Amino acid sequence: MKKIGVLTSGGDSPGMNAAIRSVVRKAIYHDLEVYGIYNGYQGLIDGNIKQLDLGSVGDIIQRGGTVLHTARCLEFKTDEGQEKGIEQLKRFGIEGLVVIGGDGSFRGAEKLTQKGYPCIGVPGTIDNDIPGTDFTIGFDTALNTVIEAIDKVRDTATSHERTYVVEVMGRHAGDIALWAGLADGAESILIPEQPTDFNDVIDRLKRGQERGKKHSIIIVAEGVGSGFEFGKRIEEATNMDTRVTILGHVQRGGSPTANDRVLASRLGGKAVDLLLEGKSGRMVGIQNNKLVDHDILDILDQKHEIDLDMYKLSQELSI
Structure with missing residues (x-):
């Protein structure tokens, strides 16, 4: 392979x-030529491909x-x-491909592999929803962004004695919500992997109110539903002054x-080794x-699972 x-x-x-x-x-160290494919698979189809050298990736390690x-x-x-993508690979003489992304990206990589082009997948997604790896690239940064935001929301929640609903990313995975909720001491954490018991959320808020608690934080993964809808229902059920914050795409940056x-x-580096x-x-x-590697088909057939022990702990600590 050259x-x-x-x-x-x-x-x-x-x-x-x-x-x-x-x-x-790593590739250049092993005397390989490396080509950057711009704009993902669309760029592959369009032939938006350029050779990269050491200087091409200088001063980027710190950039989001x-x-x-x-x-x-x-x-x-x-x-x-x-x-069409394969024709472009042939045109540039590319013999192997590293695909950095999530589930959908890996499906494309598997298709290319089946058609004779070796591909290695590198899990990059803030949702941390790829089986076969404890962490995906970007999860830790997104988590810290969310924690910093919730810390600031808690300051104003305390000052105004309000309940805040914070909606975070995670359509099908609740890792961001769960880890942030545990780290920030949220009263309730709503995630796609567990049934939402709205009555439990209300009971927790009322118990806190009865012991003199003046503010609360509820974290909702976007896959569970609208933060605004939950905020409205909470205010109607408790008569507590409730506000909603949707963090949105700020979680992906930085x-x-x-x-x-x-x-x-x-x-x-491991991808190049393979x-x-x-x-x-x-x-x-x-x-x-420890670095590991798995068959992409096996990974695509699996379902991401939440750490239920961590979820249980978050409930026990937010009594």
Whole structure:
């Protein structure tokens, strides 16, 4: 193998640039040519591909987002779109591909692998919803962004003696909500993986009110429902002054934490190692602080699971 490519796909996450840097520099160290594919699979179809050198990835390890940019690409889900991408790979002589992204990105990588182009997946998503790895690139940074925001919300909640509902990202995964809720001492945490018992939320608020508590924080993962709707229902049920904060895409931005920079660097380097070993259709991950790799098909067949012990603890601590 003499030439490899790297692309980022799906939602951006802090640490993607650190992973790109690691892939490029590790590959060049092993005398490989590296090509950056811009705008994800759409860029692959369009041939938006440029050779990268050491300077191409200088001064990016501390930057959020992705210097290769990213885009959704429905066309790549079709055989015709995949064949267009393969033609571009042939045109540039690219023999292997590192795909940094989430579930949808890995499905594209698996399609290319099945058509004869070795691909390695690197999990990059703030939702931390990829099986086979304890953490995904960007989760730690997003979590710290949420915690910082909730700390500030709690200041004004205390000052005005209000209940605040904070909606965080996580359509199908509640990791951000759960970890932030436990770290910030939220009274209730609503996540997609567990049935929402609205009466329990109200009971907790009323118990706190009865013992003299003047403010509360409720964290809602976006996959559970609208933060505004929950805020309205809480105010009607308790007559408490209730406000809603939706953090939105601010959770995806910012300079990656040290944990995300190190994780991204390790996973990027491991991806290059696997290509050099002749492996394909694999996803790299980290489990118990050890680098691992799994068959992408096995990962796609699995369902992300929440840490139920952590969820139980959060309920016990918020009595």
